[in-house]
Amino acid sequence: MSLNYAFSFSVFLLVLVVLNIYFFYTLNTINKKSPKFNVPKLRVDLTTNVFQDIYEYLNYLPNQYKNKNSKFMPIQKKLINSFNTSRVTNPAHAQHTWVEVDNWVSNISLFPHEDGIGGKMLHALQSTPIALVDNAPKGTQLKLLLLLEGNQKLYFKPKRYNLEHVINGKIYAGFDRHNSEVFAYYLAMVLNFKWIPPSVIRKVHLDNDILPVATSGLRKTMLKNSKGTLCIYGKCFYCKINETVCPDDNGEVEGAAILYLDKQLKVYKSPWRRSYNAKKMEWEIDRDY
Known part of the structure; x- marks a missing residue:
């Protein structure tokens, strides 16, 4: 009885592993076949070529982002x-x-x-x-x-x-x-x-x-x-x-x-302002900020 139970449990684990492999393979295949998300990598050289890269990137956006909102x-x-x-x-x-x-x-x-x-x-x-x-x-x-x-x-x-x-x-x-x-x-x-x-x-x-x-x-x-x-x-x-x-x-x-705004307005410091020295701001240290 215990031997049969062990065999059945092993078969169950094997089927579970096969299903997981198939699941991840299917996801990966779908992403590769979908032209909407097959986005080319942008060159980060910060030259005038970056504008061409941006326009190429826009061609891969889903159509819903290309329709103007009438409102x-x-x-x-x-x-x-x-x-x-x-x-x-x-x-x-x-x-x-x-x-x-x-x-x-x-x-x-x-x-x-x-x-x-x-x-x-x-x-x-x-x-x-x-x-x-x-x-x-x-x-x-x-x-x-x-x-x-x-x-x-x-x-x-x-x-x-x-x-x-x-x-x-x-x-x-x-x-x-x-x-x-x-x-x-x-x-x-x-x-x-x-x-x-x-x-x-x-x-x-x-x-x-x-x-x-x-x-x-x-x-x-x-x-x-x-x-x-x-x-x-x-x-x-x-x-x-x-x-x-x-x-x-x-x-x-x-x-x-x-x-020039010549009025006394209440100043709210941005929580996302960055530091320009060795001292770091809270958001630069806390990844969950």
């Missing part, structure tokens, strides 16, 4: 219309725009995106004449503080790299990318995250726009390079005299014009 179309149309507006042509109109923006800013929203205010605001940031320029000493990298006609302030983060330039090294290597400020704002609008300050690309002429209205403090952080071009190294935590921003061949400096 999103009115939202998209409303968002686009808020930026298809008449331009600001004089300081009086710009002043009215700043009043509208100031009334909008609150603890739950940093920018307006309705009734055409967004378009007027960005154009005013980009084109309103500059009345005064100074160093913005706060922060780790070079920024200028611009006072526009109409008494509106903005931060100006100058361009350091071309778009295709790759920064090698640690997470804090190199300088901030000026266009990341603009990308963050555009992405915030699409996702309806109203916590990113409005930003737009602006070019300023060093001789015509900056020097005539520069403060004495800013002038002290300017010097000429080996070509005789006047450049700025600024005043900040990591600003160095040998790491300057110089104008291009047209005498212009490109940068991100970021709306």
